[in-house]
Amino acid sequence: MRYRVNPELGAEVAALGGATFTKCFNCGNCSAVCSLSKDEIAFPRKTIRYLQLGLEERLMESVEPWLCYYCGECSKTCPREAEPGELMMATRRWLTTRYDVTGISKRLYRSEAWEIGALAVVALIVLGFFLVPGMFGVTFGFQAITGAALEHVRLDLFARKEWIHIGDIVLAVLLFIFLGMNTLRMASRVRRGEAGLKVPLSLWMGKAYEILVHGVTQKRWRDCGEERWEWLKHFLLVTGYATMLLLVVVFLPWFQRDGAQFHWTALFGYYGTVMLLGLTLLALQARLRKTAQIHKHSHFTDWMFLILLFLTAATGIVLHIFRLLDLPWPTYVLYVVHLMFAVPMLVVEVPFGKWQHLAFRPMAQYLAAVHAAARDRQARAAPAAAA
Numbered sequence: 001m002r003y004r005v006n007p008e009l010g011a012e013v014a015a016l017g018g019a020t021f022t023k024c025f026n027c028g029n030c031s032a033v034c035s036l037s038k039d040e041i042a043f044p045r046k047t048i049r050y051l052q053l054g055l056e057e058r059l060m061e062s063v064e065p066w067l068c069y070y071c072g073e074c075s076k077t078c079p080r081e082a083e084p085g086e087l088m089m090a091t092r093r094w095l096t097t098r099y100d101v102t103g104i105s106k107r108l109y110r111s112e113a114w115e116i117g118a119l120a121v122v123a124l125i126v127l128g129f130f131l132v133p134g135m136f137g138v139t140f141g142f143q144a145i146t147g148a149a150l151e152h153v154r155l156d157l158f159a160r161k162e163w164i165h166i167g168d169i170v171l172a173v174l175l176f177i178f179l180g181m182n183t184l185r186m187a188s189r190v191r192r193g194e195a196g197l198k199v200p201l202s203l204w205m206g207k208a209y210e211i212l213v214h215g216v217t218q219k220r221w222r223d224c225g226e227e228r229w230e231w232l233k234h235f236l237l238v239t240g241y242a243t244m245l246l247l248v249v250v251f252l253p254w255f256q257r258d259g260a261q262f263h264w265t266a267l268f269g270y271y272g273t274v275m276l277l278g279l280t281l282l283a284l285q286a287r288l289r290k291t292a293q294i295h296k297h298s299h300f301t302d303w304m305f306l307i308l309l310f311l312t313a314a315t316g317i318v319l320h321i322f323r324l325l326d327l328p329w330p331t332y333v334l335y336v337v338h339l340m341f342a343v344p345m346l347v348v349e350v351p352f353g354k355w356q357h358l359a360f361r362p363m364a365q366y367l368a369a370v371h372a373a374a375r376d377r378q379a380r381a382a383p384a385a386a387a
Contacts, residue, residue: 003057004057005056013090013094016090016093017299018094020081020082020083021052030044030045030048031045031046033074035073035224036067040372048084051091059091060098062190063193065091065095066363067368069231070086070089070294071294099183115353119344123341127340140157152259152326153326155259155335161252164256168248171343179350190367199370200374203377207366210362211366214361238358239275247272269316273313276313283295315337
């Protein structure tokens with residue numbers, strides 16, 4: 001297969017935080033010190049070489065960028081200070097913009113104003129949902145704050161669960177569609193890079209568990225560098241986010257209480273809130289201090305990712321406290337403010353921003369496992385065929 005050279009590839013990746021690729025003289029030190037770089041799956045050296053040569057298609061067909069968890073060991077030991085770990089991160093940002101069929105990811109990563117504007121537009125739509133009177137012929141939102149809703153908290157009048165639940169389901173379906181399309185596009189490109197490798201259906205089916213295992217645990221991160229604590233923090237953050245997502249999308253009819261009474265489902269909400277608040281604060285602090293290698297370089301989208309998570313969790317717990325204290329107006333206002341942070345994060349950041357790596361990485365591990373097994377099977381069959 002012939003590949004065209006894109007002379008602008010380096011500049012495109014440089015604009016996303018990978019400007020140091022020209023410093024690399026391809027010594028291979030980064031791949032040598034990386035505990036995850038093995039045999040056919042060698043990085044960051046190969047990835048950086050593609051950048052330098054402008055091999056855009058080869059880069060899009062590579063699984064290696066998604067197998068890097070950025071422990072920072074390669075950057076610490078690089079003799080040219082080429083920041084190979086950050087180059088891998090910038091490459092993942094670039095790949096995210098290329099795998100997105102809508103083109104929205106490219107705008108988010110290239111323009112701070114566009115990202116803030118997109119988040120603001122979605123937030124205003126959420127606000128309008130509670131301000132516009134008589135929408136769909138149903139009384140809810142601020143227009144419903146009369147009579148009993150002024151004396152005690154009545155979320156059943158202000159935010160009808162049946163409507164909110166339908167909105168949650170529609171949102172989840174849309175997220176699944178967009179994220180699924182981008183992930184399949186990523187998988188098809190990687191597969192095209194292995195077009196000459198025959199993979200039987202039995203291998204595709206037999207290795208499917210890799211997607212679930214790596215999606216839930218990100219266990220390969222435990223073998224990345226010396227900081228095992230980074231894997232644990234990420235794992236706990238994901239469990240907190242997943243817990244809150246399940247509560248508001250699947251179990252909302254039980255989780256959202258109408259009055260000021262306590263319900264046992266709040267215990268799961270407390271867990272999710274503690275994980276999100278605590279770990280986002282730690283991450284924000286680390287990025288401000290810049291002491292660890294992995295936190296020395298922060299793209300604008302990295303900050304938005306953490307800030308939105310923190311604000312969503314913070315407004316959620318304050319809302320819960322106001323409801324338990326039976327404070328009607330503060331509860332209603334915080335309910336809307338909470339959604340004005342949570343919904344834009346889900347609509348904008350998850351299917352088009354940094355959150356996509358939660359789907360790309362498990363898919364990459366799955367593809368790498370399938371291809372490795374196919375090569376092994378092919379190698380074992382070669383002597384038998386020759387005989």
